[in-house]
Amino acid sequence: MISTKHTGPSWLILASVGIAAALVLTGCSGGGTAAAPDAAPAAGDIDKAAAAALPEKYTKAGVIKVASDIPFPPMEMFDENQKLTGFDYDLAQALGGKLGVRMEFMTQAFDSIIPSLQSGKHDVIMSGMNDTAERQQTIDFVDYLHAGFSILVPAGNPEKITTVLDLCGRDVAVQKATVQAEILHGYDDECTATGAGPMKIAELPLETDVQTAVRSGKAIADVVDSAVAAYAAQTAGDGEMFEVVRDPSNPAGYDPVYTGIGVLKKDSELSRALLLALEAVIADGSYEEILAKYSMTDYAVDAAGINLGS
Incomplete structure (x- = not known):
């Protein structure tokens, strides 16, 4: 799914309660319901350039709706208290802080995640999704990982x-x-x-x-x-x-590919704002900290970019 969720994209829960609990949690992966309430960003986190680039509709709403196939550890998962966590989730909260909006995760099965984005249920995809030439025909990617x-x-x-x-x-x-x-x-x-x-x-x-x-x-x-x-x-x-x-x-790993945030091509301004937010998260060291938290330092991108998988 490194789709490689890709190529990307599975176990904090398993470490404490075993695989049976994780399988029970998959029942939470329905179609487009909010996975958990996400805290509002702290005002001091906002990056002026990224926030200014964000289209007004998101600024007014105060939220960006994120489609995600949950669970897919370590990208997105529930902890022992059934609170949402994972690399994608933590990175999304850091991005939201730079943009001055909440990043609200909503569960969506991976095999229907692009159609759900096209239907307007969600604004972006963060689900370990690999940036491929085929997918780029439909959506753009703000790339944040590179792994096989x-x-x-x-x-x-x-x-x-x-x-x-x-x-x-x-x-x-x-x-x-x-x-x-x-x-x-x-x-x-x-x-x-x-x-x-x-x-x-x-x-x-x-x-x-x-x-x-x-x-x-x-x-x-x-x-x-x-x-x-x-x-x-x-x-x-x-x-x-x-x-x-x-x-x-x-x-x-085999056949390294980029993993990114999926955004509809018509929403290029949103892609640009997310890119600026990601660059800000990389610059202040938050990106490196989140990678280290999930033992994913080897999969860092050299620099953020859009459609690097082309």
Whole structure:
């Protein structure tokens, strides 16, 4: 979904109460309801340039409605008190502070998240969404991460997976509507050449579903954004449930892509304001702090930009 949610985009809850609780929480991922009340930004946080660039409709409303596929740890998730948290959420609050408005997260299934934006239910998307050429035909991206995908396997790596080609001919799971399936199909010719044949890819509704498939043996691996894979390996089952396959030839993950805030092309002024806010968050060190909080420093962008994935 690094779509890579992308390529992006899964476990604070799991660390404390186990995967069953996370699966219960997926029931909160409905279509366009507010996930949690978001605090109003402090006046001292406002960046004058970013706030001035924000279209008047958002300034008057005092809120930007954010579509997000919740949960998708560590990008968006609930903590042990069922309060919304995660990298996207924290970054959004920092951006809202610079703009002088609330960033109100609303749950939306990922496979319908762009149509919901087009319908006017939401103003932007923040859901680990990868910036791809295909998606750029419909929306613009204010890019804030750069990372590849990783292979998540059960702890101990019982199938001895070492590279992506070890998945050839095997059952692999990915989240539906992410770009992982497309990327993996890009290995079809190489897999055929090995004699094992293409990967057998199951696309499941939620990342929690994908990880459950791996735990139950229905799939030998979950192919997911590197940040999501790393977080699951560190926290699920107290760090004893999964591990990430380390491919020395691809230390940052396979096929790195940008992840960004999705904005309708007609709302270019909003994109510009968000870009200025992101630049301000990077400049004051907040961006680096949020990355470090979720162990995502390796996925920082060198500089903020719009449609860097083109």
